[in-house]
Amino acid sequence: MCDKIHITSADIAEMEKGYRRNFINTLHGYKSANLIGTIDKEGNHNLAIFNSVIHIGAKPPYIGFIMRPAFVPRNTYENIMETGYYTINSIQKGMEPQAHQSSAKYDKGVSEFDEIGLTAEFGTVHTAPYVKESVVKIGLQFKEELHIKLNDTKLIIGEVVEVMVPSDMVLKDGTLQLHKADTLAVLGLETYAEVNPIKRFEYARPDEETEGLAF
């Protein structure tokens, strides 16, 4: 690596809009890539890609995602508020063209499943559609919405109420081997990446070297 750039607030403020969007979005590292599926009261399906899904807690099992005001799929938010349920679905290698296309601004009532060529599938706990082609399918019940006043975004939190996953992907200790199904990550808004585990450690304690675990 060659020379370092030193950037301050004034430099960031002067960046061209697209440059700043890419720079700030890629700065902190790789993100999960997921498709969020919803249904409205009339039964219309909606599907949209999100790269902001995060772990909130394991007991009870809570997962969150950030909903940006200018971001495309506001239908996702309206549908969650209408029905109380939504699904989070993984993106496998080969699905990235369809997954990315789901970020286009389709009209309300148009099913992204049909437009982009993915298949709706259903569980037994709620009526929100899962993505058949996804290997990990998570069903959530809406629990809490936090408003980030700074830039008018929302953190939407749901409780995991249903999971469908291949049995041979789950290690004995509960860890999902996502690489077995070529699950992708995303960088910024549009770069899809494959991921390969290199090392797994035990719980760390001061003055102790941790052992490696299977992954």
Add this chain to the structure above:
Amino acid sequence: MCDKIHITSADIAEMEKGYRRNFINTLHGYKSANLIGTIDKEGNHNLAIFNSVIHIGAKPPYIGFIMRPAFVPRNTYENIMETGYYTINSIQKGMEPQAHQSSAKYDKGVSEFDEIGLTAEFGTVHTAPYVKESVVKIGLQFKEELHIKLNDTKLIIGEVVEVMVPSDMVLKDGTLQLHKADTLAVLGLETYAEVNPIKRFEYARPDEETEGLAF
């Protein structure tokens, strides 16, 4: 992939604690892996790994992370509240043993930099320590704290006020080529993974195929 498992809330509630922690933490996919550096009023340095750093907005440039109540580095939170500044530093391949060891519960006042063998480095905007060995170094000013009542966690949001990054890592459009420096991602709490971009798309529009971009 073989048989699918179908899991509902009752199954999750009955999972053994460690199994549930691994299962829920790995469910939604890969996460960014970062070291957060802080300093207290007395000048003591603190460093801790976080896998919950997320993008909040590009203009102004906001980045957030989740602080869990039972999670180790409460010093991080106290120091941010005392001084108003902190750093987010990337984890390169080869740094994963030190990075993971930073999650051990060291006493307050003990510098994780010294204990785990990483080097503190400083910018010009604030006094919080960066990690010299990290390739991407982000300096933040604390802006907003949101309390997630559901499970007593916090979303901490800061504004990016300083960035140090190698010049040959930044594409003309602002995108950081994190793979050039073997930047790692994390799965769950303890599995470190290398990441390789496979495809980059343009902004998606309905009824249009997007072109591939350089990555």
